[in-house]
Each structure stands twice: as structure tokens, then as C-alpha cells.
């Protein structure tokens with residue numbers, strides 16, 4: 001059998017043949033390496049930084065490679081909601097029914113976060129379970145769930161400050177706005193103190209495997225166009241999700257790629273800064289070396305956001321659960337707007353509408369979630385219009401004032417007379433009258449897809465699996481949104497990174513890779 005044929009067939013060639021073999025998936029190794037480390041972490045976002053810290057503090061020679069000029073990734077800009085149980089904060093604040101057993105049962109059943117673990121979904125926009133996540137290796141998620149208390153300890157240690165917890169949402173821990181970048185800054189400092197290195201403006205684009213299918217190195221290109229080949233024992237892919245990769249979306253999510261069904265572009269921005277980070281690079285590099293993928297067809301998660309800012313009202317109000325309503329340009333409601341922010345977005349997409357507006361009154365400003373936001377800044381930037389009357393606020397925002405007034409009158413009448421919204425069944429603490437001046441109407445908010453669930457398939461030690469053998473590819477790990485066996489929630493991504501860094505360091509120490 002020829003050397004390459006033997007390699008493709010997965011047989012081990014004898015030593016005289018071995019020298020001639022070129023790995024058919026990654027091609028020839030470079031003749032000269034520019035650097036030599038134990039571990040290259042691709043992506044200096046939340047999962048990557050957490051992983052690098054764990055590995056570096058265990059004595060692993062780590063290099064973090066980040067394609068943007070700054071670190072932190074989407075993780076540093078996220079809303080800051082962490083979901084989990086048995087944390088020190090839950091204990092201190094005497095939050096009841098917040099145990100890991102209950103949380104895991106909820107995850108499996110799909111309660112709370114609309115992400116049923118084991119339910120089959122049909123991926124259509126009418127499916128009640130299209131957000132489902134179906135992991136072939138749920139043990140990784142379970143381990144993450146069980147280690148969650150250590151994640152909250154870690155965030156506190158690195159400077160996070162949290163909003164007070166709320167018994168109504170016992171599993172939600174919200175980091176106060178502005179503290180996630182602080183955490184990642186301190187983590188980066190400690191990576192350096194432990195001997196790790198971080199390089200920015202450097203985009204990884206190819207994995208090298210040797211002829212025994214072991215990780216040998218990685219290729220990257222920096223902002224000056226210079227290619228660097230780095231020899232390494234292990235690669236930990238933490239390059240985020242694939243929300244901005246049209247090819248992967250068309251290949252794995254054909255329903256959602258159908259023109260006209262979903263908003264076609266997502267450019268996340270915050271404070272005017274436009275980013276295009278989540279391009280699925282780690283998944284693409286993995287596919288090139290025959291890695292397996294999992295859960296790639298899971299539906300997008302959506303937010304709803306103004307054109308020039310990615311992260312404003314819905315995160316502050318809908319997600320942190322304030323009494324808001326969401327209306328069309330005609331001033332009509334389209335859904336029970338006490339639901340999850342993604343559900344509101346889906347209702348908008350299903351209705352055929354392109355954009356909508358949030359409406360609330362002064363009463364909404366007193367909620368815990370609202371206090372996490374600089375509303376005056378949003379008013380100043382024209383993201384929210386404030387006025388003494390509802391009609392005035394509607395007119396400023398471009399909503400039909402008569403339509404909105406009719407909607408709100410009926411809504412308030414239901415509150416007074418029935419205690420439940422007769423149109424969409426909204427009830428509970430988020431069903432509040434909109435009657436207290438001043439009134440607020442947002443500018444146009446559009447659906448934007450903000451994260452994907454699928455990615456590289458790994459075992460419970462975050463080792464990426466070979467698609468032919470379903471065995472780990474030596475030295476290849478994945479964490480965060482790149483890891484299709486983990487969920488792409490913020491907390492799960494960070495904890496997955498911490499565990500992955502620990503596993504790589506242990507495997508290197510035990511000379512397994």
C-alpha cells in the first residue's frame with residue numbers, strides 16, 4: 001500500500017514509509033517553524049482567555065492568538081447573564097430552588113431557556129422547539145453545570161460585580177455592565193504573569209497534523225500580511241460562533257439560509273464599533289482536518305437591535321425582564337412580550353415585519369435590569385425617544401400615535417379589569433400598565449442573529465473528534481461557541497474554556513500528547 005493510501009486508510013505505516021508521508025488533510029509541514037510552544041489557543045475571547053489561564057498556571061507554555069486588535073471577543077460585550085446553580089451568590093442571598101439538579105433537569109427539559117437538550121426539533125420558524133440543542137455528548141454540558149459554582153467564584157476573584165439576584169429568576173446571575181472587560185483584562189494579566197503570551201492582529205488559518213494524525217502546528221497571518229508557522233503540541237480552538245459565515249450557514253442550516261426568511265446580515269456593534277468576529281474559522285479549520293461537527297443545524301439565537309448599535313434595549317429590558325411592550329410601526333403588538341427576547345424576535349420575523357419598537361413608561365425604569373443601563377445615554381444617542389405623552393414619544397420614534405394609543409388603552413383596560421392581557425395572554429409580574437409619564441419609545445429595532453450553537457464535536461474532555469473514527473484527534477481541543485458539544489451561552493463558554501485549559505495541561509503533563 002502506498003504511503004498516502006495507507007495514511008488515508010488510517011493504517012500505521014512502517015517506519016521506512018513514514019518519512020515520506022504527507023498528511024492528506026493538512027498537507028506538508030513547514031520546513032521551518034517561527035515559534036515553538038506547548039499550546040496555541042486560537043481566539044482571545046472569553047473561552048480562550050479562561051483556557052489559557054488554566055493551562056499557563058499549570059506550567060504549560062501557552063500562546064494566545066487573537067485576530068482582532070483587542071482581546072475579549074463577543075464575551076466582553078455580552079449582556080452579562082450567567083445561568084447556573086449552587087453559586088456562592090445564590091447561597092448568600094438565600095435564593096431557593098437553585099440547585100444543580102434542578103437546573104440540569106430544566107436544561108434537559110428545555111424549560112427556562114428554550115433550549116431543550118433532548119427534544120427533536122424541525123428547525124422551521126414555526127417550530128416551538130427550533131432552538132433546541134441536541135448534543136451527542138451531553139456529559140460535557142453536565143460537567144460544566146456541576147462546576148458552575150467555581151465559575152462564579154472565579155468571576156468574583158477577577159473583579160466581576162453582579163446585580164442582586166432575583167428569586168423570580170433563581171438561576172440568573174447578571175454581571176453589571178462594564179465589568180466583563182475588567183475581568184478579561186485581569187485574566188490576561190495573570191496569563192502573562194504565568195508566562196503565557198498574547199498576540200493580537202493575528203488570524204489562524206490552518207492546522208498542521210503530522211503523518212500520525214497528531215497536532216503538529218498552526219499557521220496564521222498577521223495584520224502586516226506576514227505568515228507565521230507555529231509548532232505546538234496542542235491547539236485549543238476558541239474562535240467563537242459562525243453567525244457571520246454564510247458558507248457554513250448555507251451548508252448546515254439550509255432552512256435559515258433561504259433568502260427572505262431570515263435577516264441576511266449580522267454586524268454586531270456596540271457604541272458604534274462594528275465587528276465581524278464570529279466567522280466560524282475554528283470550525284472551518286477543523287473540517288479541513290476531518291474533524292466531526294455537532295449540532296450545526298441548531299437555529300440561530302436572535303436579538304433585536306437598532307442598526308447602529310448591537311446591544312441596547314432588548315438586553316436591558318426584555319432580557320432582564322422589565323414590563324415593556326413591543327409594537328409594529330402601526331403601533332400593534334405581535335406577541336406575549338413577557339417572553340424571551342429571542343421569542344419576540346421570532347414573532348417579528350414570523351409576522352413578516354422588518355422592524356419594531358419597544359414601548360415603556362417610567363415604571364419600567366425602576367426594575368433591577370433597567371438599572372444596569374445608561375438610559376440617559378440611550379436617549380441622548382436617539383436610541384430611545386422620551387416624551388411627556390405616549391403620542392408624542394410615538395411620533396418622535398416614527399410609530400403611528402393613534403395605533404399605539406389604541407393598543408395601550410386596551411392593554412391597560414385588560415390590566416384593570418381582567419388581570420390578564422386578552423390579546424396575547426401576557427400576565428404575571430411583567431404585565432404592568434403603561435401609564436406613568438414620561439413615556440419611552442425606542443427607535444427601529446431589527447432582528448439580528450447573534451449566536452450559533454453548533455461547532456466541533458468533542459468528548460467530555462473537550463478533545464475534538466475525528467469524523468471517521470469518532471476518536472480524539474491528538475492535541476486538538478475546542479471550547480466555547482466553537483465547541484458544538486458545549487452550549488454557546490456565556491457561562492458555559494467560559495467554564496468550558498476553564499475545563500479545556502485544565503484538560504490540555506493535564507494531557508501534556510501526562511505526556512498523552
Ligand SMILES: Cc1cc2nc3c(=O)[nH]c(=O)nc-3n(C[C@H](O)[C@H](O)[C@H](O)COP(=O)(O)OP(=O)(O)OC[C@H]3O[C@@H](n4cnc5c(N)ncnc54)[C@H](O)[C@@H]3O)c2cc1C
Pocket residue numbers: 042043044045046047048065066067068071072073074075076077078079080081082083202203204205238239240241268277278279281282310311450451479480481482488489490491493494
Ligand atoms: C450582544 C451579545 C450579547 C450576549 N449576551 C449573552 C448573555 O448575556 N448570556 C449568555 O449566556 N450569552 C450571551 N451571548 C452569547 C455569548 O456571549 C457568546 O456565545 C460567548 O461569549 C462566546 O464565547 P467565546 O469565547 O466562544 O467567543 P468570543 O468571546 O467571541 O471569542 C472568540 C474570539 O476568537 C477570535 N477569533 C475568531 N477567529 C479567529 C482566528 N481565526 N484567529 C484568531 N482569533 C480568532 C475572535 O476575534 C474573538 O475574539 C451574547 C452574545 C452577543 C452577540
